[in-house]
Amino acid sequence: MSYSKRLQERERATGRPVRVGVVGAGQMGSGLVAQINRVPGLVMSAVADIDITRAEKALAGAGAEQVTTTDDLTDAAAAIERGQSVALSNGMALTKLPLDVIVEVSGVPDVAAEIAYAGLIAGKHTLLMTVEADITVGLLLAGMGNKPGGPIYAVCRGDEPPECLKLIEYAQDIGLQVVVAGKGKNNPMRPTDTPTDVADEARAKGMNPKMLCSFTDGSKTQLEMCALSNATGYPVDVPGMHGVACSVDELALKLVPEGVGGVMSTEGPFVEYVTGNVAPGVFVIAKSTNDVVTHELDYLKLGKGPYYALYRPYHLASIEANLSIGEAIIDGRSTFHPIGWTSEVTAVAKSDLAAGTKLEGIGGHHVHGFTVPATDAKAAGAVPIGLIAGCTLVRDVAAGATVTYADIELDEGRPIVAMRRLQDAMLATGTLG
The missing domain is CATH 3.90.1210.10 (Antifreeze-like/N-acetylneuraminic acid synthase C-terminal domain)
Structure with missing residues (x-):
């Protein structure tokens, strides 16, 4: 049964929907707020942003009909209990409100880490879209949560690392050997770029220059693949990864061991990224280790074995993040978190x-x-x-x-x-x- 149906069943059984609070009402946060309010069984109870008018706009954009703007915790809690939505300026306040789930979308590692820590201490499921915090202190946070019956810590669905992990799990579930897992990068790789260098491009795209620079200087890709590495235990093959130019059709030709014409040192498994038309998708290079299975996969036109590319051509960022709420609330498990520090x-x-x-x-x-x-x-x-x-x-x-x-x-x-x-x-x- 889908999460939306199971969340509706939970609402009927408990008498109220899952109350969700979001920290950060920028582009990503506003999209998440709007999407959560469209999922049966979930309600957008609180949004916090340092600019409280952005929190108000996010709730308005989500169709929230009754919104209370306040930083008074007593007033905010009472409004939530009445079924209203609350706009606040202090993200930490969400850890003290009657919420079931906190989703952190500030993009600031310091803010995300502190809120995640406080949220877990308060016994609330705490989900991050700020992967920068996960690659800094995510193992500590995962250790605080993710115990039977306790609060869940996770990085949300929708970004490349969790969606790549889902492909890895699929490959393993059908008995294939994972060789490489990773993402496509659709920005140029210019490590010395600065916000000044990309200011004109950022203005044309309506982006913060610092955010755009984190893509073009490669930092964001490095962060995401590090998160995947720590969530799987798969290392990088070489420092910084190979980052070869590669089309979708070439994935299973280039991301294989050198001995069979590829760039990888061994069959890994490794995490990796490529440039080219693979973005904005994620991929897994998987190997068939059985001749009968290889013949069948060739017949089914997955490729020419024994190496095959499993490819998802998109990731939907904040639009998919609510899936992690379902996993935490219904299944009591984390979508994605470090299992070690690789x-x-x-x-x-x-x-x-x-x-x-x-x-x-x-x-x-x-x-x-x-x-x-x-x-x-x-x-x-x-x-x-x-x-x-x-x-x-x-x-x-x-x-x-x-x-x-x-x-x-x-x-x-x-x-x-x-x-x-x-x-x-x-x-x-x-x-x-």
Whole structure:
């Protein structure tokens, strides 16, 4: 039975729909708010944004008929209990309201991590669309949640990593061996791009230049594939991945071992990305290990074995995110979360950086993301890119060099830093992952 039908059954059984709160009412958040309010069995109870007028507009766009605008927790809770929707300016307030699920869509790692931590402590299912937080402290968050009968922590459906994981599960369910899993990248790969470089393009597209830069400098792809790596245990084949130009028809020809004409060192499994017409889709390269099955798959025109490409040509971002709410509420399971700490996204200098520079974060002028094995990052003392924003350099860093903890002054008072320190300590003692 579909989640929408099962959510309706739950509403009939409990007397009310699942109450959902969303943090962040930008383009992605507004789309999510509108979609949630269209799903039977769900109700959009609260939206928080630092610009409260955006929260109000998101609820209006979702068709919410009775909206209370307030930052008073007592008034907000009473409105929700009456079946109304609430607009607030403080995302942390959602962790104290009578909500069943919180979905974090701010895009800011510090905000996402703090809200996720507080939401889980409060016993609420907490779902992220901010993958930047997941690749920084996601293992800690997953360890706090995802226990029988407890709150669920997950990265939402709709982005490439969770949709790729669904393809991986499908390949495994039909008895195929996964060799490579990943996504298509539809932006150019220009690691030294800055927001200034892409300002005109961003203006034409109606985008924030920093957001566009996070795509064109490759950081977003590195983040997403790192998240997939940690959710599967599949490493990168080489630091930063191969990133070959590849069409859909070439996937099962290029993303195979070198010994059979491809670019991969072995049969993996690995995470990887390609450029070309594969975007905005996700893929799995799977191998048939049985001659009878290979013959059947060839006959069914999946390709010419033993390597085959399973391909989903789209991902629907916020439009699919509510599927993760169904999984958490109905099935009591997480769509997507780290199962270990396999890979790390490090911060690489885009240009020569002088001591005293206050570093911008992901998509900024100073660094781009680069995925390496987590053990290599630890050995180098590399700073996770999710912690880099606001740090001050204490010595010069050359263009192309990886920023290390020894290079920066790190604000230990930031919650995400404390969470990362705890995650590192628990990994070191074997009590996590």
